[in-house]
Amino acid sequence: MPLHRGHHEQAQVALVLFCVGPYRTALEARHVLAMTDHPTALRTANAQTLLYEGGDHETPPNRWLTLRDAQAASDNNSTWQLGVSGDITLQQLPANTLYPLPKLLLSRRFSTALCGLTFHQQQLVLLLDARKLHPSLSQAPCS
């Protein structure tokens, strides 16, 4: 048992960190299939439009993360690309520092993909559930 408990305390989660507008954001790394400088998939979406109402200050993405389409049938390998910005880094963060979104906020969030929060380098990081993210409307690749 002590071994098991020790293993749990040391558990890490691999996350891909990026920016959505001015906000530091992360996805679990196992859901990110690739990263490109330009959109190559048939379907894309700017993360900002999926997460919150950006108003007039939508930040254009400069990186594209390829994700499997969670809404597609399980035997379908279709993918889409999420447009993000800022520095993209791969980080192993301790599991016990990843917090679920407070209960009161669950029913009021703009996107159900917003599932938790953590802190990295004294900065709040929004944790997204990749399985809840999908391009609501098919879009042509941005140029």
Add this chain to the structure above:
Amino acid sequence: MTAEFPRDGEANDQPPATQTLGEALAAHGDAEAVVDIDEPTQQLVLFRLNDQPFALPGSAVSEILSSDQPVYYVPGLPASTEGVLHLRGKIESVISLHQLLGLPAPEGNQKGMILLVSAAGITSGVRIEQLDDVSEVTQSMLQAPPETLSGTLRPYVSALWQIDEQEALALLDPEALFDAYQQGLG
């Protein structure tokens, strides 16, 4: 041989205050009426929003946090959500009650304290503008909300406390507040 003891009042040559037996008993009776240890009391946390007096049950307020407690903004939430705070290994939401209670948003950037409120299995910070007191109030001082109470406040007020002739304090029901917030109000 008899010994004479000085009576009260003789030591300073002042005549003792006189009182009838009836007055003495009545005074004793009055004292008992004021200190009725059997009357149930309730602890209230008294505060102000938009300069109006409100209270929450002390049993629902686990902590009073200072105004300099860092609150982190989270996008994609309604304006009544100020953000989250990181408190001893937990993340808690911080909300404002103004919109829910039909009060105008506070002006300026000066922020008051945060009450950490728990109800219905939910814990959240509630921003207040001014903390007035933490007070023990007898149940008899709390009255049922009158019919004339505004429809906006009525669902969230469990009792009124008439502080004086000028001012009545509204005791808020934290469970009703959280429930309404979750349903998209405020």
